[in-house]
Amino acid sequence: MVGKKIEIPDAAKFRERGLQHAIKLDRLFRGDSDEDHHMIEYKIDDVPTDNFNVNFTLASDAIQERGKKRVSSTLHDKKCKKVGGAAQLSQQLSRLIDAVEKKSTVPSKMIDKPGRSIDEVMDVVHMMPEMVAQPELLLIAAEVLLKREHREMFMALRDTNLRIEWLKRMSNLHK
Structure with missing residues (x-):
């Protein structure tokens, strides 16, 4: 054979x-x-x-x-x-x-800019006195700031009150 x-x-x-x-x-x-x-x-x-x-x-x-x-x-x-x-x-x-x-x-668009990672942005959120007083705001921030463009906008806003209002608005848009 x-x-x-x-x-x-x-x-x-x-x-x-x-x-x-x-x-x-x-x-x-x-x-x-x-x-x-x-x-x-x-x-x-x-x-x-x-x-x-x-x-x-x-x-x-x-x-x-x-x-x-x-x-x-x-x-x-x-x-x-x-x-x-x-x-x-x-x-x-x-x-x-x-x-x-x-x-x-990896294109440069895919990489977070310095100071814009989830950990870094959430550190800024935790340092805000308003977040300690209103824990539901902390949860809103955790949801909204998952997206890179939202983290970048949050960090671009310098005023704390403006950041809080923006987080509330973004939360209402996504409901």
């Missing part, structure tokens, strides 16, 4: 379909919209390969027996580059890794 090949009928769907989500991932990470791709039916062999100059073909054992090579061509009309499935997969993985690395850096 060493030299004999076994045909598995259920595996045929994987040879015919290829990578199901490759096009969706490509659109997601490259930013292409559906408008760019209307009227085009994609198969895995039709995935665009920009700036990829590899002439590499990959043939499965079953395809080699029939004397055919499985290759894909680009959708661009420039040069017709032939790229095999392994090379395509490698290129797509590289693009996926690049996209994840770019998106993993």
